[in-house]
Amino acid sequence: MVQVEVSVDSGEAFDRALARFKKMCGKAGIVTEIKKRSFYEKPSEKRRRIEMKRQRKVKPRRVGERPQYYNGGSGGGGSSR
Secondary structure (H helix, E strand, O other): OOOOOOOOOOOOOHHHHHHHHHHHHHHHOHHHHHHHHOOOOOHHHHHHHHHHHHHHHOOOOOOOOOOOOOOOOOOOOOOOO
């Protein structure tokens, strides 16, 4: 559990302090955690979400480039170019 604390100076507007508090909560990840826990997520949906997140992190290949494991039937694995 993360503890967020905001000290309010005398004469400081409440709106200003509230804005700082919200910003600190956002940086600490509290808002994201609340949204994530606000409804039940089935284990299969959780696995799917994590897999999609992992795939987005994978470096995109150039157009026409083949994966490393593809050998094109040549048996050697090298390209013929």
